[in-house]
Amino acid sequence: MNKKLFLIDAYPLIYQSYYAYRYKPLFTSKGLNTSPIINFTYFLMKTLNDEKPSYMATVFDDNKGSSFRKKEYDKYKAHRKKTPEAIYMAIPYIIKILKTFQISFFYAPNGYEADDFIGTIAKEAENKGYIIYIITLDKDFFQLITENIKVYIPPFKGKAKRILGIEEIKKKFGVNHPKQVIDLWSMMGDPSDNIPGLPGIGKKNATKFIKKYGSIEKLLNSTHDLNGKIKKNIEKNKNLGLLSKKLITIVTNIPFFSFHEEKFYVKKPDWHSIKKIFGELEFIRLLKKAHEYFKFKTKE
Template sequence: MEPNNKLILLDAYALIYRAYYAFIKNPRINSKGFNTSAILGFVNTLEEVLKNQAPTHIGIAFDPAGPTFRHEIYEKYKAQREETPEAIRLSIPIIKEIISAYNIPILEVAGYEADDVIGTLATKASLKSIETYMMTPDKDYGQLVNDNVFIYKPKYGDKEFEIMGIEAVKAKFNIESPTQVIDILGLMGDASDNIPGCPGVGEKTAQKLISEFGSIENLLENTEKLKGAIKTKIEANKELIVFSKFLATIKTDVPIELDMDSLKRQEPDENKLRTIFEEMEFRTLIERVLKNDKTKNDSKKEILSLPFEENKSPIQGNLFEEFTGTTSNSEFKTNLMRLDISIQCYQLADNQHERGQLIQKLVTSKIITIDTETTGTDPIEAEIVGMSFSIKENEAYYVPVPAEKSEALKILNEFKYIFESEEIIKIGQNIKYDMLILKNTESMSKERYSIQWWHTMYYSPN
């Protein structure tokens, strides 16, 4: 094996959640009302890793669908965690498509968490003296660090990426060896994973005990050396402490082989990436990641993500650039109209003040275009997630609607006058569907109001 190989293993869900919550106060919503925060954040992180760290080999590990062996032996494992946000759940298949387009292997083993898959591969790589980096914000990976294996922590706020080796882990936990991270977690527990630990023992006490006894096993064999309340706590919870250490231990014997050939970094499929990025409306990513193919980049009008990813002037595409030089000297004739996108205004109205400003604009308009964003195509089963409004060309507004029914109805009631006004003509594609969605949402309210739309609506039959 070549000594300059550099393997990076990414913990997908840890990075996806991190990306999603980094945008939680300023979510990225595209013109379809789809929350792209997790996808955009993950891709940005991946791009930084590929360009700044230049790995020769790379793999991305996912937790599998269904329970793992820890869930099977301890039903409370991670049971305190809230249900996965819908925006993340809907983003996962798209993120996997993007990873596939990058030609990076997805590492997933039924019954084992991504931690265990990464732990196994990192350990096997270390035995072959392969420089390995585990990209994750999770502290429990510290137990895997050795001379060849490092934690590569992603950026946080204004902090740069951080690489943690043996000395950094020892200093962080005040321990003599990275493997003692397991003992620290076994004693103090881990609230994020719902690992109980020993009741009444926090991080400082755990560090003091492991510093004195070296391991949980040696501590439990020498409890007669303890005194007072800590002696009572440890002796009363011996089985729980041992079990907690088991839960906190990242497995290094998952049934997966270290195939360096399959992990070797490949060139991405730019056509696939372009298709996905255009669908997600990642204008900046297209320009930055795929800027070497300008002809294709200019071939379609790209809608800016909401809110704006950056304040840049839009680029006017040339649909016929690739045909330059193939015609006679006479002027090229076309019956297609030129779309002027020199001025665009796409805004997110996600609070009462901004919705109020939008309503004032809509109230003074004689004609508005409206569209609803929903969880599905069946107007009976689907739920509303957002509304889009436009009052003139190249100007549009998006109003996200929360999943909580009472909050959703409050927002709909803010637009009651707009919906009911016979003076305002509403235009849209398949607007009967939008009307049914709004009526079905409104029908859940005890205080119903009637949306008088039938004689003011114009709709497409498609």
């Protein structure tokens, strides 16, 4: 029987939690904004309760250095707003919460992003017989989906969780395999990360080209089939398309990493530490929910 490994892509969930309360932020009596923390914590608890994972880890970006993508293309993610101060303030508390629930956490190595580290962990674990669930709100992970690697989209705004596999991605994007979403986005670009793609190529044409050619390289080698403005734009911007593919592709072989399952093993949450940190954050309802979920034996 295959073992299951759950990998949490931390920052998208933290951002989602923060913006869910952007019109009515939550503060403790001492003025700490707990908006970025509360949904993340609830989701962590619910996942532990519902899925009962034996192996799990949370991965963060290392914001101290820039990734190789920024060096390749200085406009990469250049349009994004500065991270809200409340999120920076929340991270140490989220780390404490992960520790109280005895969930391993990692920072992506310098020069790489959390996506790359998660991709590397997932591929190594898959090679060792695991089924991997990547818990994220980031569509970039669709490219990693295989028979044994799934994308787990957490419940949000009243919607139930969704687990996406090969068939769901093929249907959603009109591709033959999830890896082809890399080529699809390389052609049409990705505004969320400020990736240019091929100018003038939208979703309709990109989907048509994927069906006909299968990859951006084969498209670029077949421009003699095209005509008019599209032909001109593609031929003029070949290098931009290939650069886009490099930026979009998640690295799955970060050097010097080896998967050791004991580092991902989930232990029983520490009730006394939970009480302490939840008390500090004034998470009264979540404390009751934690007691309900994990059936702590206490004298209280």
